[in-house]
Amino acid sequence: MAGAALRTSLRTNMRSIYQGWVIAATLNLLAEEGGYLVYPEHKYISFERSGKQKLGWIPPNVVMYVEGKGFLSLFIEAPRPIGWEDTQDLKRAWRFYTALRPDMLVYGGKVLNIVRLGQDPPIERPHMIIECKELEDWYVRVRDMRGPFAKPLTAEEWRSKWIQGLWDGLADILGVKRAEAVETVKEKKTLRLKEPQILTLYRKFYNPDVMVLVSRARVPENIVEELKENKIEVVDNIGYNRENLKELIEILLKIAKHTPGKISMEIDWETYAQFEKLRRMFRTSRERLLRKMIKLALKHKEELL
Incomplete structure (x- = not known):
């Protein structure tokens, strides 16, 4: 038991380390393209999200401006639970978002808060999703996703278009109709999805313009084709060589956007x-x-x- 726990801990730490390296290398390459840090203003980047949304909003981890291209706003492992001053129904509904949390949401433009209370869905649609995979066999692994799906929904919750879209996406992945998907989750003690299926669920749920998988190891051709069929681009065999991330940088620069506004500069x-x-x-x-x-x-x- 102790050995299994240790292996799980090591895998989790290696995954976090690799994700952090991908983010740091990406920011470094963007800087070489003429980018500089706009947010946070104190210039210290945090790769964590813990405690960042206590005020009821979700700020970015990083905003960069790239010369001649525009702004890129990066949100690492968002969304997370936030402080609420809204209805209990929205609190319950938010559990879906916190369960389906990609490694990184990217927005073109200067975006300082992605929460959109009163809208459906309640967060800004991302322009891009980036997922990082450190393990060589990540695509054969499964994850228990039943938790947030298990509790029955109220009639008001079912009226939410984004919740309907989530279940439609899950039904599509399971190869059944929406009603059958609901019954499947009710009957089973677990809802186990393979990692490629979870990536597809992210794609269907958040509906980004672009989704990219960054893999340390080479991904088998059949998995690449499966992901591409679901509109997920694959940048693989990266290792720890930042030069191999150039393809990712090209995609990021395409979604960068200018945002109206000016800055002040102090001179004597x-x-x-x-x-x-x-x-x-x-x-x-x-x-x-x-x-x-x-x-x-x-x-x-x-x-x-």
Whole structure:
């Protein structure tokens, strides 16, 4: 028993380590593409989500701006339980979301909260989902998913379109109709799904524009084809070589989006006075002058160093 617990603990830790490496390597590669950290403002990135949604909202772990592309907002292992000031029905319904929690939700644009209370579904639809797999045989493993599905739903909960969509997705995976899926879950003590089925359930439930599986090891061709049939892209045989993540970076850059807004920059009064003197001399706007100065500095960077 102790040996089994130890092996499970090691697998869990290795999975977390690999997921953390994929995220760190991805951010590093985005930085090389001209990206920089926008959020959190203190510039310390947390790969955990514990306690981040106590105020009833779900903030990102990271927001990056990539030059010429736009913003990318990354939410690691979201959604999680949040603080509530809403109905008991919504509290109960939220258990589905906390049970179906992908490794990473990605949004194009600067997104600082994905909770959408009063909407159906109650979170913003992600533009991209990223799942990381560290084990070589991850695709043969099964997971017990019955927990959140086992409790009976109220009539009000059944009226929710996203709950109906969830059960439709589960029924499709099981190869039955929705009513039969409900009965199947009621009758069985467990609902065991293989990992590829769970990935497909994520895809059907969250309906992202893109979903990508990142695998440390090579994935068998038949599994790749199965996932592609369900609109899940596979980036495999990555190992711990960040250069192998370039395909993932290309996909991320395609979903990056610009978000309206500006930032403030602090400079001393004398520098500001000189800047204003230049602006009046050239009779131009501050933003246009600053852009021209940056362009000139980049052109003559060797002389400035």
